Amino acid sequence: MMDIRFSLHPTLLRAFQRALAIVLVLGLLLSISPPRPTQAESDPAPPPDAARVIELITSLSGEEPFQTTRIYDRRGILLADIDDRGRRTIVGYNEIPDIVIQATIATEDRRFFQHQGIDYLAIVRALWQNTQSETIVSGGSTITQQLARILFLSPSERYEQSIQRKLKEVELAQFLETYYTKEEILAMYLNMVYYGNQAYGIAAAAEVYFNKSLSELTLAEAALLAGLPQAPAMYDPFRYPERALERQRTVISLMQEAGFLTSSEADALRAQPVLFHPYQRPRNRAPHFVNYIRDILIERFGTEGIHRGYQVHTSLDLRYQALAERIARAQVKRKGKKYRFSNAAVVIIQPQSGGILAMVGSIDFNDKKIAGQVNMTTVPRQPGSAIKPIVYAAAFERGWSPASIIWDLPVYYTLDGRRRYAPRNITGRFYGPLRLRMALANSLNVPAVKLLQAIGIPAVLETAEKLGIKAWRQPQDQYGLSLAVGGYEVPLLELTHAFATIANQGVYTPLYPITEIRDGAGRVVFQAKPRETQRQAISPLAAYQLTSILSDARARRMMFPRPSPLDTSQITAVKTGTTDGWRDNLTVGFTSYLAVGVWIGNTNNKPMRNAVGVYTAGPIWHDVMEAIWADESLYDALGYADGVLPQGFILPPDTVTIPVCDWLPGKFTPRCPRMVEEVYPASLPTSLPTGRDRGYCLPAGAAPSPPEAYFLPLPKDTRSAAAARNWVRKRFLRAVQHLNDCDTTPNKRPLVKQPKLLPPRQWVLSAEKMKTSVHLQASNQYGE
C-alpha cells in the first residue's frame, strides 16, 4: 500500500479519488472476463530459478534485464564491475530468504497470495483513508500491478497519474495473474524493483547497503530493504539514515499486523541497531587491462550486451600485475630524470595458454601529465631493433641458419628510383663477414637489412603475421627495407606475443586474456581453448635457432658488455630495441614458460636523452624476471605449481649439432680462432660449393658438414662481391687464396692448426626433459 505522505492540491486530490473509483468499478468488470487457464491450476510451475526469471522478464518486457557484469582475475579476485546501467544480480525464487518475502508482502501487498492481481479491499481502504485525511495516505497498488508497471510501461508512463495509465496497469496485472504463478510474479518483482543507489533487485540491494549476500541478511536488514522501493530517494539510507530507520520501524509494525511477527519479536527487532556497510567498489588495480577486456566484450556482445551479468574470468594475475607495476614505477623514478623518460609499460604473457598475466599500460592511470589513461601496450609504436628476430625467423624458415654468412659492408639501396638508403650500424662501423648468430646477437643493422633484402619483405610480413603481429595490415608495397630495423609500428602486446610464439617452440597460441565467461544464469558461454586453436607458426627448429641466439650471452658481448641487465640468473632469450631519435626503448625476452615485454619512453613521443633499450627498459625486464623466479608461490600461474621451473629450451628432434668456425664481429681471420656448435636439421644440405661459388675455405669440424661450415662464400651480386674481396685483400695482404674446392677430409684442411672446440653453449638442453634442471657452467670463451 502506498504510504507516501505529502499534501496535494485539493483539485488534484479529487481527480485522483475519482480515478480510483473508476478503477475500482472497471477492475471489478475486468476481473470477471479472463478465466484462469485450467492447466496452470492443475500443474503449477515450480518456483522459478534465476535462468527462468531472466527468461520470463525477457519475454514479457521484450528486452533482457541488465545485470552487473563482473571481471575477475585468474584466482577469482574481483577486478571490476561493469554497472554503468545499474547494479543487478538476478536470483531464483528459492534463493530469496523468507524474511525478505514476508517483509515485502507485509509492506506492499498483504493479501498478495490471496488476490487475483487487484486488491479491492486495499483500494477501498485507501480511498477511504485519503478522503478522511485530505492527503494521499496510500494507494492500492498490488505487487502484481507494480510489476506490470515496471515490465510494460515506459519510465515516463510509469509515474503518470492518469486514468488511462491506471486502467492499463490493472489490465496488465490481471494478465500476469492469469498466466504466471505467484512465485514467478514475486520473483520477477523482487529482481526488478529499484532500491535506490543504483541497486536494482533485492540481491543488489543487499550488496549495496550491507555488502552481504541475500542469505546473510538479518531480519532487521530485510525489513529495512523492504521499505525502500516505495520512495528510494526519500528513504536513502546513506543520505537520510534516520528516515530509513523510521521507515524500517513502519515495516516492522506492518509485519506485526500481518502476523509475521509477535509483538515481543517486533519490539526486540526495533531495539536492534542496523549497521550499514556500503558496498566498496573494487579498487581498480588493473585499469588498462579492465578497459582492454571491456573492449573485447563490447566487440563480441555489443555495447548493450555486456550488461548481461556475465562472470568474466581472466588470465590476469594481480600478483604479477602488482609486481610489474612496482618495478616499472621504481625504474621511472630512479632513471627517468637522467634519460628524460616519464612512462613505462609492461606486458607478461604465458606462451602455452596465451594468457596475459600482467598488463601495465602506464605507470599511473590517473596521472594526466603522462597521459596515464593511454594503454601503451596496445598503442602501436616503432619497435626498433626488437623487431629483428622476426626478420631472422623468416630467414631461418627459408633455409638460412645461425651459421649462414652475411657480409657487413657498406651498401646502399635505391628507393623509388632516386633516394638512396644506406643502412648503418649504431657504432658507425662495418664488421665484414659475419655469421647470422653474431649479427643478430649484436643487433647489427646492415646485416638485418641485407637479410630482409635477400628474403623479401612479403616473407617477413607473412612470418610476422603468423607469429602474432597483426598491426601490419597495409598492402605489401607500403613497406620498405626499414622494416628490418623496426621502422613500422607494432603494439608492445603484439610484439611480446610474437616472442611468446617463439618461446613456445614456434607454436602460435591466440591471446586468451579471457579464460571463461558465464552468463547471469551460470551457463558457460565462452571458454578459452588454447590447445584447440594453436598452430605451428614457424618450425620448432627455426624457433630454437632464434632462441639459441637470443639466449647466447657470449655472442652478444661485443655490444652488451658485462654487467648487463640482459644477463639473468636463469637462462633467458632477450632482445632490446631503441628507435630513431631516442623515442622508444624496448626490451622483450622470454623463457619457455614466460614472455615479458617492456617499453620505456614518453607518451607524447618526446625524445629521451641518450637512452638505449638495454639500460632503460632492460633493468625493468631483468627485475621482473628475477622477482618472479624469487617467489615460488607465483609458479602456479605459469603451470608449474610444484615449484620447479624448467630450465633452458627444448632442442627439437631430428637435429644434429655440428662444429663450425666462429669469430667475433670484425675479427675474421682464415685461421679460425674457435669452433662452436650449431644446430642443423638431421637432413643436412651437404652439397659441396661449386666453382661458381667463389669464396674462402675455413677449417671444418667433422664431416659431413654443411658448406657454410667450411666455406666462406662471397656475396652473389658482383658489386658486393668486389667489395667483399677488397675487404679480405686489405686485411690479409693476399695471404689468403681463393679456394673453389674446399677439401673437407679431416686431415687435408687448408689451414694448419685445428682450433679448439668450445664446450656446448649454455642453452643446449636435451629434449623432452623440460622439468629437469640442468647444471650449467659459465664459460669464458672470449677471454673475459
Next chain:
Amino acid sequence: MKSAFRFLSFLCAIWFLAACANNIFQITQSAPGEIDQAASTPTPTPTPYYYIVKPGDTLWTISQKVGVDIEVLIQVNELSNPDVIQPGDRLLISKKVTISGKPLPTPTPTPIPCMQGCIQPPEGCVVKGFRARLDGMKLYVLPEDAIYPVQRGETWFCREEDAIAAGFVRWTPSGPKIP
C-alpha cells in the same frame, strides 16, 4: 731462399701488427653505451599532426588511438563542448614548437587513416568484417555502428550480402544475432 724466408717473416710480422692494431682499434671503438638504435628509416612513419574525425569516433577512442590524453586533446583544440565532435573535424594532435616559442608552420595536414593498422577500404565499400578477439567469431559492422572505428578492419565488403555470404554475422549493440 733465405731472403725469401726473411721476406715471408717480414710479411708475417706486418700482418701480425696489422691484426693487433685492428684489435686495439676495435676495443676502443665499441662504445658500450650506444647499442642498437635502428638506422635511419627510408620510409619513416610521419609524425601525426592532425587527426580527421571518423563517424563513430569519440574523444576517448581518438585519445587511445593517437596516444594523447583526452584532456590534452580538449585543451589543444580548444574544444568548448568536447561531447560534440563531427566526422570530418580536424583535431590537432601534436604541436611543434620552436626554441623561440613560435609554433612551426604546420606541414600539410597528415590525416591518420588507420592508426590501428587497418586496411583502407576500396572506394565505396564500407562493410567491415572482422574477427572478435574473444572467440574469433566472424562479425561485420557498418559505419553507423558504435564500434566501427575501433575495430581492426580485416575484410572489406561492398554489400552486406557479400559479408553474409562469406560467413560474417551482423554486429548489433546488444550482441550479434546468430542465425
